[in-house]
Amino acid sequence: MSESEAGGLLKELDTTLDRAKDLLTTLSNRQDDAGLDEESAARIRDLEVRLDARDRDREELTTRLVEAEHQLGRLMNLYVATFQLHATLDPTEVQATIAEIAVDLLGAERFALLLREEGSQDCEIALARGLENDNSGLYEGDRYSGGDPLVDAALDDGVLRMGPDEFSEVIAAVPLRVQDAIVGVLVVLKLFDHKSILRAEDRDLLDLLAAHAASALFAARVYSNTDRKLRTLESLVQLVRST
Amino acid sequence: MHCVDTQEDEVQPRKILVVDDSKLIHKMFEVLLRQFSLIHAHDGIEALQCLGNHADIDLILLDINMPRMSGLEFLNQVKADQAFQEIPVVIISTEGKEEDTIRGLEAGAAAYIKKPFGNQELLEVIQRL
Numbered sequence: 001m002s003e004s005e006a007g008g009l010l011k012e013l014d015t016t017l018d019r020a021k022d023l024l025t026t027l028s029n030r031q032d033d034a035g036l037d038e039e040s041a042a043r044i045r046d047l048e049v050r051l052d053a054r055d056r057d058r059e060e061l062t063t064r065l066v067e068a069e070h071q072l073g074r075l076m077n078l079y080v081a082t083f084q085l086h087a088t089l090d091p092t093e094v095q096a097t098i099a100e101i102a103v104d105l106l107g108a109e110r111f112a113l114l115l116r117e118e119g120s121q122d123c124e125i126a127l128a129r130g131l132e133n134d135n136s137g138l139y140e141g142d143r144y145s146g147g148d149p150l151v152d153a154a155l156d157d158g159v160l161r162m163g164p165d166e167f168s169e170v171i172a173a174v175p176l177r178v179q180d181a182i183v184g185v186l187v188v189l190k191l192f193d194h195k196s197i198l199r200a201e202d203r204d205l206l207d208l209l210a211a212h213a214a215s216a217l218f219a220a221r222v223y224s225n226t227d228r229k230l231r232t233l234e235s236l237v238q239l240v241r242s243t
Numbered sequence: 244m245h246c247v248d249t250q251e252d253e254v255q256p257r258k259i260l261v262v263d264d265s266k267l268i269h270k271m272f273e274v275l276l277r278q279f280s281l282i283h284a285h286d287g288i289e290a291l292q293c294l295g296n297h298a299d300i301d302l303i304l305l306d307i308n309m310p311r312m313s314g315l316e317f318l319n320q321v322k323a324d325q326a327f328q329e330i331p332v333v334i335i336s337t338e339g340k341e342e343d344t345i346r347g348l349e350a351g352a353a354a355y356i357k358k359p360f361g362n363q364e365l366l367e368v369i370q371r372l
Contacts, residue, residue: 194339
């Protein structure tokens with residue numbers, strides 16, 4: 001049963017219950033006016049009790065439908081985000097997907113994807129948006145060398161940090177993992193003005209990014225490098241054959 | 244008595260043109276609006292071509308910030324063309340300031356939804372239109 005069908009059925013149930021209430025009110029009024037016998041009066045009382053019970057059922061169903069719709073929305077976002085992250089082996093497209101998740105699903109106006117450089121504690125800024133309006137000075141020159149306590153802590157222990165706090169303006173620092181290694185962090189610096197806070201469903205998305213974004217990006221980079229090497233080797237083989 | 248055949252709406256899915264440069268959004272609409280027939284375009288120019296190729300589009304879901312031709316430029320062209328001006332357009336954009344909403348509605352959009360949006364919010368707007 002689809003959401004709209006369930007919603008339609010609930011509306012129908014509402015209408016039916018309202019009609020039943022009207023009928024009972026009419027019956028009660030007649031009982032008062034005409035003085036019905038004891039058996040009819042007892043039946044009306046029984047009907048009233050049953051109607052109250054159905055009313056409570058209806059309220060519970062409505063609450064559960066709203067919860068189900070909410071849950072469905074969360075699951076759909078997670079499904080779509082995961083699908084898109086792993087839908088390509090092109091590193092540029094994977095980065096674009098991470099940006100789209102940050103912007104379109106999380107509502108991030110300003111963010112940076114930091115990837116650890118090999119043999120260094122510094123991070124390369126692999127992807128960013130809105131950093132031209134950042135006044136912290138920590139994300140200049142395409143690299144991050146540390147300085148924000150939430151970002152540094154997330155890079156250090158791999159635990160998602162939510163802010164801002166008195167020492168950091170970062171809204172979320174999402175550690176990115178490939179297997180057990182922390183390879184970077186997604187830093188959300190500002191949300192759109194019409195998106196006031198990150199909600200519980202956004203936390204799910206942040207967890208998903210922590211688990212999938214880096215592995216999708218690294219898989220794409222490895223594939224891209226391997227593919228490039230393969231093409232070079234093929235060209236060499238052709239060259240050798242032709243000479 | 245005047246009869247309305249609501250069955251026809253259920254049998255014939257509404258045709259919706261989705262105009263957005265985000266592949267993620269296209270995928271999301273594929274999942275969320277699976278009961279509708281969707282046509283996909285990734286910028287305003289592509290969307291104009293789609294309008295020319297599909298005469299029976301019932302609704303347009305339109306992003307604002309896109310390469311080549313923005314959503315507002317596309318909307319202005321649609322509203323200036325007698326063949327398409329009656330098609331309702333819903334803007335779905337990250338541009339969330341009040342003046343952005345007013346600009347979109349004044350350009351002829353039937354509704355303005357801010358990203359990120361709730362699924363129910365979008366479905367209600369589509370049902371209303």
